Amino acid sequence: MxxxxxxxxxxxxxxxxxxxxxxxxxxxxxxxxxxxxxxxxxxxxxxxxxxxxxxxxxxxxxxxxxxxxxxxxxxxxxxxxxxxxxxxxxxxxxxxxxxxxxxxxxxxxxxxxxxxxxxxxxxxxxxxxxxxxxxxxxxxxxxxxxxxxxxxxxxxxxxxxxxxxxxxxxxxxxxxxxxxxxxxxxxxxxxxSLFTFNIKDTRIKDLMGVSAVAAVKVKDSKLNASGPLLITHWGMSGPGILRLSAWGARDLAAKNYQFTLQVNWLNDMDFESVSDALKAIKGENAKKLVSKFCPFEFPKRLWESLLTAAGITTEKWADVSKKQLNDLTNQLTNGQFQVNGKSTFKEEFVxxxxxxxxxxxxxxxxxxxxxxxxxxxxxxxxxxxxxxxxxxxxxxxxxxxxxxxxxxx
Missing domain, CATH: 3.50.50.60 (FAD/NAD(P)-binding domain)
Known part of the structure; x- marks a missing residue:
């Protein structure tokens, strides 16, 4: 009928x-x-x-x-x-x-x-x-x-x-x-279209729940975004990552979700300005422990992790070498993370x-x-x-x- x-x-x-x-x-x-x-x-x-x-x-x-x-x-x-x-x-x-x-x-x-x-x-x-x-x-x-x-x-x-x-x-x-x-x-x-990035990296391994406003970019591409970035137990999420996943949906699928993510944890600060800031801080806080004095509005646990990545452990600011300062600046403004796959963002599959x-x-x-x-x-x-x-x-x-x-x- x-x-x-x-x-x-x-x-x-x-x-x-x-x-x-x-x-x-x-x-x-x-x-x-x-x-x-x-x-x-x-x-x-x-x-x-x-x-x-x-x-x-x-x-x-x-x-x-x-x-x-x-x-x-x-x-x-x-x-x-x-x-x-x-x-x-x-x-x-x-x-x-x-x-x-x-x-x-x-x-x-x-x-x-x-x-x-x-x-x-x-x-x-x-x-x-x-x-x-x-x-x-x-x-x-x-x-x-x-x-x-x-x-x-x-x-x-x-x-x-x-x-x-x-x-x-x-x-x-x-x-x-x-x-x-x-x-x-x-x-x-x-x-x-909306998905988070799977990343296994010692720099973020134990930092689940830590977030920062960051600029993110897919290496060797024009894909970039900025916004809050959230570290999760599987990698990275948050509005900045989701924005990048939406704009890069087709390109990232073509890469089979295997690519290098560049992260500027300080969002709009470039290498030169961060380098200058760190040099000034070194001169002004020579006797302070680097790990105890974070000069940026920045999660303390993430700061400590990036210090370790730059080879800075127990040093006072006065003892930080030129190479270590350079490495830290790189970690802050151009951290490179290997993405291996994606995860669906909650139940909001788009x-x-x-x-x-x-x-x-x-x-x-x-x-x-x-x-x-x-x-x-x-x-x-x-x-x-x-x-x-x-x-x-x-x-x-x-x-x-x-x-x-x-x-x-």
Whole structure:
């Protein structure tokens, strides 16, 4: 038996729910269903932001906001002028959820719980009579054309569906990408985007939990970033590393995650200025123990570790040789660490890859190749650094898509 809907949204995540709610609010008479292959919906929302849900980021200027997207910067400029972070705040406020801004610009519900966002979405879909069907794994998608329009048919593991408009919000789902490729779309092969670096090195071996604001660079490349760097039991993490992993997603995959990482633990201080500072400190603190007097705003345990790496153990400043001072300056401004592999950043798995952006009309989020087929969220070759930006892409795409359908009705 074929089940008919006006609109079917495949994917019960953030983009799927936001899109469905906006469509239904614009067009209350439309019969809408969300198909989710899992037993639960919004599972990624639940774990995002450490269970608090990093809804968006307090960057309110579209031309600035796009700079946080390694893939999608050019394409999102127009959409962000229509629905940006400030619009997200207003939307959630209108739906009973107030957001707060943290010091680093990330925005969370004031409840500090992702359940608040989940309940907001579930309540809205229920009130708008949107059918949410779980355990529906799509097995095939095909277009059925008439002289007037293109209809879509879907077979799941349980039922067959027919709809006038089909919206894909399945995120990084290789099986769905393969079906869309068979329909004529180009898929940019996916690679991980947000990940941490596996490093075994005596300089950081026992420093788990130590952090510093650092500049990081992939040796012999143009890839660089800066920000807080966190030492972990497996290597390095923190916003600076995640930023580098996002911008370098494809290049680092090509290197099979084997490369040399250059770390400037003092961020914006160069070799010459650090060398001059150390020489001045040596002259002024000749009788003090080097290990007890760290001249920079710097974690004490890391300072001691880098002193050891530079061959400085029990010396007073007066006894530090020119070579040791030079080696210490190198350790501080250009520490070289061998990266051997990556680790997923918490549960927030993000990929670079997906539907080729050239095949999407970003004024409507409709496929340029297939009529009445739309996309939103991470199914597209769009991804961002950590901080609420990937969710903002989902909200903006869903809003534009819903408006496009409203304008057709």
């Amino acid at each position: 074929m089940i008919h809907y006006d609109i079917i949204i495949v994917g019960g995540g953030a983009a799927g729910f936001f899109t469905a709610i906006n469509i239904a609010e614009n067009n209350p008479k439309l019969k809408i269903a969300i198909l989710e292959r899992g037993k639960e919906v919004l599972s990624k929302v639940r774990v995002s932001g450490g269970g608090r849900c990093n809804v968006t980021h307090a960057c309110f200027i579209p031309n600035d906001l796009v700079k946080f997207y390694p893939r999608g910067e050019k394409e999102l400029k127009g959409p962000f002028h229509q629905f940006c972070s400030g619009d997200t705040i207003e939307w959630f406020s209108n739906h009973g959820v107030e957001l707060k801004i943290e010091d680093d610009g990330r925005m969370f519900p004031i409840s500090d719980s992702s359940q608040t966002i989940i309940e907001c979405f579930l309540t809205a879909t229920k009130n708008l009579k949107i059918d949410v069907l779980t355990g529906q794994s799509v097995q095939s998608i095909y277009a059925s054309e008439t002289s007037e329009a293109t209809y879509w048919k879907l077979d799941t593991n349980h039922e067959s569906f027919k709809c006038g408009k089909l919206i894909m919000t399945t995120g990084s789902n290789p099986k769905i990408w393969e079906m869309l490729e068979n329909l004529g779309h180009s898929i940019i092969p996916p690679v991980p 990929t670079a890859g997906g539907i080729d952006l050239k095949e999407i009309n970003f004024k409507t989020m409709e496929s340029k190749l297939l009529k009445n087929l739309y996309f939103a969220g991470e199914i597209l070759n769009i991804d961002a650094i950590t901080g609420g930006f990937n969710f903002q892409n989902a909200w903006t795409g869903g809003f534009i898509l819903a408006n496009a359908i409203a304008n057709e009705s």
